[in-house]
Amino acid sequence: MADKKLQIALYWGAACGGCDVAVLDTNEFILDVAAVADIRLWPIAADGKYKDIEAMADGELDLAIFNGGVRNSENEHIAHLLRQKSKLLVAFGSCAYMGGIPGLANLTSREKILETAYRRNPSIEWGNRVVPQPETKLNGKELEIPKFYRRVYKLDQVVDVDYYIPGCPPQPDRVRETLLAIVKGELPPKGSVVGAFDHALCEDCPRTKNEKKVKKFYRPWEIKADPDTCLLEQGVLCCGVATRSGCGVRCPTSGIPCRGCYGPPPGVTDQGAKLASAVASIVDSKDPNEIEEILAGLPDFTSFAYRYGVAASLLQRSYRQ
Amino acid sequence: MTKTIVIDPITRLEGHGKISIFLDDQGAVEDCYFQIPEFRGFEQFVVGRPLEELPRIVTRICGVCPASHHMASAKAVDACFGNEVAPVAHKLRDMYYNAHYIHSHTAHFYALAAPDFVMGPDADPAVRNILGVVGKVGLEIGGKVIRCRGLAQEIQRVIGGRNTQDIWCLPGGVAKPLKPEELEQIKPWVEELYDFTVFSLQLFADVVLNNPQYVELILRGPYTLDVHSMGLVDDNNAPNFYHGKVRVVDYEGNEIHKYEPKDYAEYVAEHVEPWSYLKFPFLKKRGWKGFVEGIDTSIYCATPLARLNVADRMATPRAQEAFEQMYATLGGHPSRALLAQHWARLIEMVQNAETLKAYCADPEITSDQVRVIPRTITGEGVGIVEAMRGTLTHHYTCDEQGICTSANLIVGTTNNNAPIHMVTKKVAQALIKPGVEPDQGLLNMIEMAFRAFDPCYSCATHSLGKMPLEVIIYRGGELVKTIKRNC
Numbered sequence: 001m002a003d004k005k006l007q008i009a010l011y012w013g014a015a016c017g018g019c020d021v022a023v024l025d026t027n028e029f030i031l032d033v034a035a036v037a038d039i040r041l042w043p044i045a046a047d048g049k050y051k052d053i054e055a056m057a058d059g060e061l062d063l064a065i066f067n068g069g070v071r072n073s074e075n076e077h078i079a080h081l082l083r084q085k086s087k088l089l090v091a092f093g094s095c096a097y098m099g100g101i102p103g104l105a106n107l108t109s110r111e112k113i114l115e116t117a118y119r120r121n122p123s124i125e126w127g128n129r130v131v132p133q134p135e136t137k138l139n140g141k142e143l144e145i146p147k148f149y150r151r152v153y154k155l156d157q158v159v160d161v162d163y164y165i166p167g168c169p170p171q172p173d174r175v176r177e178t179l180l181a182i183v184k185g186e187l188p189p190k191g192s193v194v195g196a197f198d199h200a201l202c203e204d205c206p207r208t209k210n211e212k213k214v215k216k217f218y219r220p221w222e223i224k225a226d227p228d229t230c231l232l233e234q235g236v237l238c239c240g241v242a243t244r245s246g247c248g249v250r251c252p253t254s255g256i257p258c259r260g261c262y263g264p265p266p267g268v269t270d271q272g273a274k275l276a277s278a279v280a281s282i283v284d285s286k287d288p289n290e291i292e293e294i295l296a297g298l299p300d301f302t303s304f305a306y307r308y309g310v311a312a313s314l315l316q317r318s319y320r321q
Numbered sequence: 322m323t324k325t326i327v328i329d330p331i332t333r334l335e336g337h338g339k340i341s342i343f344l345d346d347q348g349a350v351e352d353c354y355f356q357i358p359e360f361r362g363f364e365q366f367v368v369g370r371p372l373e374e375l376p377r378i379v380t381r382i383c384g385v386c387p388a389s390h391h392m393a394s395a396k397a398v399d400a401c402f403g404n405e406v407a408p409v410a411h412k413l414r415d416m417y418y419n420a421h422y423i424h425s426h427t428a429h430f431y432a433l434a435a436p437d438f439v440m441g442p443d444a445d446p447a448v449r450n451i452l453g454v455v456g457k458v459g460l461e462i463g464g465k466v467i468r469c470r471g472l473a474q475e476i477q478r479v480i481g482g483r484n485t486q487d488i489w490c491l492p493g494g495v496a497k498p499l500k501p502e503e504l505e506q507i508k509p510w511v512e513e514l515y516d517f518t519v520f521s522l523q524l525f526a527d528v529v530l531n532n533p534q535y536v537e538l539i540l541r542g543p544y545t546l547d548v549h550s551m552g553l554v555d556d557n558n559a560p561n562f563y564h565g566k567v568r569v570v571d572y573e574g575n576e577i578h579k580y581e582p583k584d585y586a587e588y589v590a591e592h593v594e595p596w597s598y599l600k601f602p603f604l605k606k607r608g609w610k611g612f613v614e615g616i617d618t619s620i621y622c623a624t625p626l627a628r629l630n631v632a633d634r635m636a637t638p639r640a641q642e643a644f645e646q647m648y649a650t651l652g653g654h655p656s657r658a659l660l661a662q663h664w665a666r667l668i669e670m671v672q673n674a675e676t677l678k679a680y681c682a683d684p685e686i687t688s689d690q691v692r693v694i695p696r697t698i699t700g701e702g703v704g705i706v707e708a709m710r711g712t713l714t715h716h717y718t719c720d721e722q723g724i725c726t727s728a729n730l731i732v733g734t735t736n737n738n739a740p741i742h743m744v745t746k747k748v749a750q751a752l753i754k755p756g757v758e759p760d761q762g763l764l765n766m767i768e769m770a771f772r773a774f775d776p777c778y779s780c781a782t783h784s785l786g787k788m789p790l791e792v793i794i795y796r797g798g799e800l801v802k803t804i805k806r807n808c
Contacts, residue, residue, distance in 0.1 A: 014361055018384020021485055071361060101381040105366040113362035118593050118600070121364060121729040122586045122716065125609055128593050132360070136596040141343055143354055143596040169384060169485060219723075221373045221402070221492040221695060254482025254489060255496035259377065299724055303370050307378075 006037035006062045006183060009053070010092075011082060013075035014102050014152065015068025019093040022169035023065075026176045036183055037063075053081050061086035063182060069095040069102055069311060070153040073134075074146035083159040088182075094168040094261050096155040097193075098271075099311020101168070103152040104303060106310045110150045154311045163187070165195040168261035168308060171248050193263070196246030200265040204245045205252050207231065213284035217297030220257060231257050232282065235297070237304055242268065242275035259307045270314045272305030340745060340767070348755035353746035355771070357599035357738070364728045372398045372723045376490050379715070382732065388421040388477065388487050389708035389733065390715070392563060395490035397715040400583070400702025401723065402492040402695035409688040410494030415563040416680040417480045417489075418706070419673040422562060423514055424473035424484075425709045426625075426670045430521065431466045434663045437769055438529050442538075443762030458524075469517040472510045476677075479503050494692030501687045508681050515674040522643055522667050529664075530650065539660040540651065543751035544770060546744050547572055547614035549604070549621040550655060551736065552628030553707045554579075559636035560628045560672065562707040568631040569604065569621060572657050577604065582705035585714050589731060592739075601739045602731055612743050620743070623711030623736035624774055625665035630655030635668065637675035643668040659744060662773040698723050708733030710774070737774045744770045 010023065033039070040061060041053065064086035070076050083089050094100040105113060118124065118131045136143045155161050165178055178195035181187065188194065202209070209230045218225075218235045225231055231238040231252060238257035244265045251258050264271035279298070285291050298304070306313045345351040363382055367375055376394040380387035392414060399406050431454065436444075439454045455463035474484045480499055481489035489496050529535045538544070554568045555561040567585065569578040580588050590605035603609050607619035614620070621627070635641040647664050648654040680686050703716045711733035718727045748770040752763050 016381045016384035016387075018381070018387065018485055021384055025485070101378055102361045102366075104370075104378070105362050107369070108365050113365040116365040116368075116727075117360070117362060121591070121727075123589055123591050123602070123605075123729055123731060124600075125590050125592045125603075130593040130595050132593070132598045133595045138596065139352070141341075141352065143341060143356065145339075145356055145596065145598060148360060148598075168381070219371060219373060220496075224692065224694070227497075250483050251488050256377075256482065256488045256491075259374075299722060300369055300371055303374070 007060060008033075008037045008039050009041035009061050009064045009082060009086065010039070011041060011064065011066055011078055013066065013068030013079065013096065013155070014071030015093070015095055015100075018169040019067035019095075022093070022167070022172055022175055025172040026179075029176050029179075033179060033183070053078075053085055056085045058084055059087050063088045063090065065090045065092045066096050066155055067092040069099045070149070070155065070158050071102060072146040072148050076149075076153075076158055079155060079159045088162045089155075089159065090163045090165060091155040091161045092165045093170055094166060094263065094308040096161075097164045097166050097312070098263055098309035099152050099154045100308050103154070103309065103311035104307070106151045106316060107302065110148060114148070151316075152311050157311070162190050164193045166193060166244060166262040167196070167247060170195055171246060173248075174246050193244070193266075196244050196262055198266050199245055201240035201243045201245045201247070201249060201252075201258055201262070202230075205230070205240055205249050207252060209233065212282040214282045214294065215284050216294060219297075225255070227255060232278075237279070237298055239271075239275055239304060239307070241278045242271050242305075259304065261308050263309060263312075271309050272302070272313055272315070275305045276301070342749055342753070344753070348753075348757075350746070350750040350753050353742075353749050354596060355738075355742040355745050356597045360598035364730055367717075367725050367728045370725050372401055372717065372719050372725055373492050375717065375725060375728075377486075377488050379730070380486050382730070384485060386421075386425055386709055386733075387485060388418060389706060389713050391487040391490060392418055393704045393706045393708070393713045393715040395492075396582075396704025396706065397702045397717045398492050398704070400704060401699055401717055401719050402702075403697035403699050404702075405493055405693050405695050405697075407494040407691050407693050409498075409685055410691050411564070412680060412683065412686060413480060413495055413499060413691065414490065416499075416677060416686070417477055418563050419676045419680075420473050420476040420480070422673045422709060423518070423670055423677075424470050424477070426666050426673075427466060427470040427473065427517075427521075429709070430663060430666055430670075431470075433772060434666075435528075437765070437772070438535060438663075442765055442769060462524075465517065465520075469514055472514060476507050476510055479507055491692060493695045496692070498689040498691045499687050504681065504687050511674065511677045511681050515671075515678055518667070518670040518674045519639065522671060525664060525667055536650075539658050542660065543748045544659040544744065544773065545657040546622070546659060546740055546747070547616070547657060548618055548740055548743075549577060550627035550630035551621045551623040551712050552631040553705065553712060554632055555636060557636070558631075558633040560632045560669065560707070561636065562669075562673075564706075567705060567712060570631040570655060571616060572630075572655060573616065574655050578606075582703045582714070585703055585705065585716070585731075586729075589714075591731065591735075597738075599735060599738050601742075602736050603739065612739055612746075614743070620739045621736070622740045622774075623707075623733065624662050625669050625709075626656065626659070626662045627711075628707060629665045629668065635672050637672045637679075639675055640668055640672035643671055659770070659773045710734045711736040734774070741771045741774055 064082040070079055091097045114131050134147045174195040207230045208228055212233050214235045216235050220236055225234045225236055236257050239260035240258040243258055243260040244262040246262050260271055268274045283291055283294050339356040341354045343352040367378055376391050379390045379394045382390050435454050439457055477484040549569055549571045551569045553561055553565040555565045567580050570576050578588050588605055589602050591600040591602050592609045593600055603619040610619050635644045651658055651661055701718045705714050713733045714731040716729040717725055719725050748767050752766055753759055
């Protein structure tokens with residue numbers, strides 16, 4: 001790879017733009033990348049047309065970095081195209097890795113989503129029955145928009161993925177290290193999570209930890225938690241125990257509990273199951289009624305256990321083939 | 322034989338934007354549609370979530386301007402919890418948000434807008450970008466821009482712990498106070514930012530206002546729209562980005578509405594078209610009248626210029642000076658010159674910096690009483706802030722446990738969906754003439770129309786300032802010509 005410049009593409013699916021900002025937040029490092037690589041596609045910075053990708057030979061790209069999940073037909077089309085044209089495909093950020101926050105939509109239905117957005121909201125024009133359609137004919141002219149799928153998919157449910165970089169968004173230092181490793185060809189086995197550490201967040205959290213025994217859970221607004229003690233010990237649900245480190249512990253050091261954006265730690269298949277077992281082990285009671293009462297302090301547990309990973313969870317039984 | 326011109330994709334809002342232009346037999350523009358092809362459905366999937374989690378979920382609507390969603394959501398949640406908020410928390414949030422404005426406006430002006438003016442609207446696309454601008458104005462200024470945008474980000478990180486995908490607001494206040502030593506760290510940065518905003522204003526005067534061609538383009542080009550203006554104002558009718566009432570003023574300067582955030586649904590409604598996932602807000606009391614201009618229209622803009630149009634004055638002295646100078650040049654207040662958005666943006670930035678200076682001198686700002694524990698749950702709340710790209714409304718309802726039961730969001734750029742659709746068509750009609758093949762310079766002139774709005778799908782282009790564009794011309798289904806704007 002040393003004598004020939006790397007051919008790189010960056011592209012997005014159902015994303016918010018935060019992953020692209022994370023790449024840009026590596027600042028002058030981008031110029032270093034540009035020195036050793038040709039950035040063939042990066043819609044935020046360069047010409048990013050589907051036709052340009054289609055015109056490439058298969059495998060012409062060395063590396064394609066895809067952020068965002070797969071929410072509609074256009075996202076899926078691009079994912080297939082990049083897989084075909086690139087030797088390596090990297091799922092970048094929580095959405096591509098696990099479906100991300102837009103994956104919370106998988107807890108409801110497409111019909112409800114469309115009904116709410118276009119018919120039921122209080123500011124919708126009175127009497128509106130119109131819902132956007134993939135194809136519209138207007139005065140003999142055809143207008144097209146992509147098909148909105150029934151659910152959100154993580155990238156590897158649609159195409160084969162070589163590496164995963166977690167984070168919402170990935171921490172710029174990790175992005176820098178990972179891109180350097182790729183440039184040098186120092187890559188771990190296919191399927192690895194890169195750009196993160198091999199232990200749980202708690203190991204890097206500076207809050208002091210003692211014995212965890214919880215009689216009552218508090219929602220973050222119900223309590224002024226001690227700034228130096230483990231949040232979970234104080235009864236504030238923090239997902240650090242079920243989360244891979246790599247983010248820099250930005251939330252717990254700001255007085256805010258972790259919500260798991262870096263995904264499960266190594267060896268854990270299902271992040272939510274891990275969190276559930278951690279919570280179960282700290283409930284300080286043997287009485288079923290009291291246990292139920294204590295756990296009632298954790299409403300909507302699913303959205304904490306799988307804030308970024310509904311699409312990746314074992315709850316999601318049917319993968320579309 | 323009909324020709325179709327498709328510009329796809331421009332860049333993002335929640336995904337991509339697309340422009341479809343239909344030409345008649347003579348080659349004149351018959352119709353033009355500005356389409357948003359993506360949608361994610363936040364309004365439904367936040368239902369069932371504990372309210373206090375919403376401010377850190379909705380930030381994923383946009384990762385480029387997440388602080389706007391964080392603040393609007395925090396305010397809606399505060400209202401659901403009875404609006405008991407620690408006074409210093411409001412000040413800290415406002416401080417944080419003014420820093421966020423400087424970061425965003427700097428990125429937009431220098432990376433996105435400046436290439437058109439510094440390099441020229443029809444300059445070679447290879448140099449019409451931020452690198453070209455740096456080449457022309459010099460590395461020293463380029464370095465200053467990068468440094469100051471970074472400082473604005475750093476101020477947010479010091480105050481709120483993170484500067485992308487914000488986490489800091491909780492019902493009743495914020496999660497951590499600003500320590501005295503952190504304030505001391507910020508103070509010199511704020512001074513530097515103030516100097517930078519005044520410098521930017523001068524740069525605009527030197528590069529744009531000293532060029533009669535640009536002034537002509539701003540004042541008399543096709544870039545005007547006879548629609549109304551919306552923006553948040555304080556008690557003195559000066560712009561406020563974090564707090565206030567929404568004021569709507571027609572293009573002759575008459576106040577149409579002034580409303581409290583909680584009453585928004587009486588004043589604004591959203592029209593749906595089958596060919597775009599993005600809704601089209603309009604003034605509800607006037608009813609949907611279609612994509613029409615004129616004094617009776619129900620269409621409005623919510624942009625930097627709109628915010629200054631609805632304001633009687635600026636909130637701070639140096640910004641006020643600039644405000645008076647701008648409207649004198651534009652021929653009076655309010656103005657319909659859409660390209661003056663860029664100027665308005667710089668004036669807002671001066672107010673942002675002056676506001677930050679005032680907070681730095683406020684002895685209360687380092688108070689540790691930054692949060693009160695709410696005692697009531699009212700069941701409903703609306704939060705409105707001015708996102709950089711327009712008035713942002715979050716409206717939630719909840720049950721007695723504080724679990725979200727419904728959400729309605731009217732996002733900054735969405736307000737401008739109808740005007741952007743209209744001005745794109747207007748500029749296309751003015752520029753695409755029968756018998757003249759559209760070239761890249763012309764495409765850029767069309768882009769300049771919606772770029773003035775700083776729509777959120779251009780957010781992501783902020784950093785390097787390049788909107789990828791392609792026009793494909795078909796004649797009877799057969800490809801005739803492709804014009805590409807490469808990097």
